[in-house]
């Protein structure tokens with residue numbers, strides 16, 4: 001049991017939880033955003049990150065601090081909290097990023113963890129090997145061995161109350177990610193960053209990112225807090241939280257600001273091209289696009305960075321509320337519409353529907369079917385599993401139209417795409433209270449037909465008849481031959497409902 005992390009609410013594989021950080025004496029609500037603070041360039045003062053933006057935790061790079069004589073002397077004298085002016089929790093990175101960029105760093109896991117502890121870090125990081133996405137399998141495996149050694153070294157270092165990260169690598173190989181997750185979870189380390197996904201996100205490979213994270217999650221335990229390392233664009237928070245990520249860090253707010261890039265929840269705009277600011281944060285409320293463009297140098301960067309932070313923290317609050325309300329997947333769906341690559345990410349998420357279903361809460365507010373992708377949500381998978389366990393009477397009518405006024409069936413069940421059939425007694429239970437469009441799409445019909453098939457297959461001795469509203473051949477082809485069908489679409493609408 002990992003006592004530092006407690007889950008308070010679930011939706012899909014997403015959760016709202018509490019990470020206790022003993023050395024800082026604080027409890028951080030997750031999912032949490034850690035602004036990346038470059039100790040050399042404080043674009044926004046860390047004290048303001050806490051007071052004005054609500055940051056409970058930030059991340060800075062201990063390798064940069066250790067390699068700079070002035071910063072190192074100050075950190076050793078004052079400690080990171082005083083040096084940065086931040087009372088919340090501070091996570092420190094180890095230089096693995098520099099290792100990935102420059103191929104070599106001059107520090108061992110033991111040295112960097114001892115340094116992190118000495119300067120007052122609350123969550124330290126060993127030196128792991130971030131294997132890039134398109135590395136060959138042999139290299140990915142060899143790197144994973146090295147990372148496993150780093151984790152063993154980290155576990156052997158006396159770190160006191162400091163929590164320690166156990167990075168999960170494995171590139172784009174799902175079995176390696178899963179193995180890495182299992183190895184990390186088997187240590188007594190505390191927080192689990194999924195590493196080296198930044199190149200995937202930079203290349204808009206959200207589907208590959210989803211597969212890598214889903215694989216890592218299969219190896220990790222449910223009580224492992226998971227950090228999606230380097231993920232700071234608000235566009236993908238809902239997607240990543242739905243996969244079960246709990247911590248995010250953003251360098252994007254500052255790096256994008258430097259380039260005049262303006263973050264929104266559906267993508268990135270260039271300030272140079274904006275005639276209006278589609279945001280009501282204090283910066284956008286008080287400035288016109290021309291005002292922002294007229295600002296110079298550091299002031300320009302700071303203003304834009306503050307907008308970027310506002311929109312980022314706002315989205316994280318929205319995601320947390322969605323987990324509490326049970327409509328996180330509706331939010332994922334909305335965000336997916338911002339970019340075709342996000343649609344790929346959403347579709348990849350639904351490939352893992354059964355995995356999400358295991359963590360999902362069985363009862364939520366209301367299911368909104370918003371697109372043909374909704375037919376692949378975990379709630380539909382779960383209903384189909386349940387249909388395979390229900391027993392039916394000898395003669396059953398499954399009908400989209402309700403019961404005929406005169407019939408000889410033993411029972412009449414409702415049929416609602418994308419779920420399929422269910423006894424009337426379940427009509428008021430989640431997710432069958434779903435709001436669905438009247439203009440049913442082909443994917444919902446197909447999913448409903450698969451539900452009828454699951455029910456009929458489980459009850460071979462029953463005679464099952466399906467009365468449907470003009471379903472296409474593609475759906476009807478999924479029914480076993482034993483199911484009789486009636487197309488009632490020409491007969492007017494839903495009497496009996």
Ligand SMILES: [Zn+2]
Nearest residue numbers: 279281284307
């Ligand atoms: Zn704004």
